Amino acid sequence: MVAIGIGNIDILSYDGTEWIERTLSNALYVPKFVDDGIVIGNNEESIDSVISHLQKKFEVKAMKLGCFLGMEIKKFGDGSIFVHQSAYARKVLQMQCNTLPSPRLMKSHLPAYLLPKEIWTVRTKLIHISRDVKDVAVSFYHYACNRYPFYKVSAHDLFHSFYNDYIVFGPYHQHVQSYRQLHHLDHLLLMTYEELSENTLACAKRVSEFLGCTLHIQFCRKGKVGGYRDELSEEDVKNFDEWTRRNKKELAME
Template sequence: DPIHDFSWFSRPEVFDFEGISMIHYFTDNWENIQNFKARPDDILIATYPKAGTTWVSYVLDLLYFSKLGPERQNSLPIFLRVPFLDGAFPGLPTGVELADMLPTTPRLIKTHLPVQLVPKSFWEQNCRVIYTARNAKDNAVSYYHFNRMNMGQPDPGDWSTFLQTFMDGKTVFGPWYDHVCGYWEKKQTHSNIHYMFFEDMVEDTGREVERLCSFLGSSTSAEEKERITKATQFDAMKQNKMTNYSTVPVMDSKISPFMRKGKVGDWKNHFTVAQNEQFDEHYKQKMKSTTLQFRTEI
């Protein structure tokens, strides 16, 4: 199966960039990312990797554009509907180019950049920003499996190696702790940030869609919200070729599917008792000066 044979492909190395760990795919187009011209009606979807980015992207896409008919739903993968601003992958248009080419309004744009590296124009234009955060333990597990299957990411090593990398803040896009807290602090001064939790989405997708609508001021009918809530259930998205990334060749779904479980509490199947104690201790230190709180089970 040549399309999945990436033995020739070397995984990228991590290096320190603007104070965080990065790989060249996300820094090669840096100047254009920083100079990106946001428009006032743009909606930025910001997350730490593997915190529910695709889920929230799809909810928003359906909220705004399901009226464009089945053609879009059946043929346009999510990563073209909601371009990844940070990306510069060989042989593909950059995220900036994809965003600039979007024919739809509002433009839905996603980023994994920590808050201090988000292009200035998003703040200057007072754009709406939707941030989704996921508890650190599940986020680490999901990121580990993602790195195993995605040849465009650094080699994660085994689970205990990766967990240490995660705690040291050396994963791509920097420390989880700074990322979730950075946007949380920014929300105190920038009222246009809607801060969501992955755990809340799992617990009651309908309620979270409702909250999103009220933040966006969108007058969506109850039937429509119901339909969106159904279409964005994990199992539906996992089966949907337009949302499950099965069309991306550098990702090997045989190792681990892009949409693996979408659960809260899967960390219990990965952390040993010792790892969990060590993690909790470290977590307390890292998170001691924030009001931000997470649930690791629901």
């Protein structure tokens, strides 16, 4: 990839599976897995050039992107894309349901509109926990850095990507609202991380009554509420708050 000009400006490599090139006006990403890969960019000429160079050196078949490593990708007319794992999530849930005894406990980062439709007909009990988005961003940054040592990005750059909806598991506010608008459902319990931290026992009792079972409480991680104040700059806090106000207004969130 370096031989054809990818990565001359800013390169990030992970076991030889990903190349990134960035300029002020151009961004090009070429992740690959075994013998499959994607060429992603904001410039059609750059994308065509990479594919052309690869086809000259290797036996490469260029196809329309629809699914990659379990991720389904939809492209809209305005150039934006929507990435989800609905089919993969259904497959995993089916596998777990076939091997785990009932009652089963599963966790997911999916918004309500990407959950298997059977959840709404069978009326599986759901507990959704939301958290101050600024604390979420800080937690996500540390998780990414600890989980993926090759993840080389500054905290500020990640926060910028977060409140511009450029990260996975987003957009954040649309995710939260997808559950909040279903608050009337009796098989859905809405909670916040803040209330869990402030009054853990009372929340545990709510969960116990909701599930109709006895819970054994186990604590882990400090999960400090408002910990973002120690790590976010004033500019980032301001941008997060403005982003939140804008989204709450557009989504009619309380």
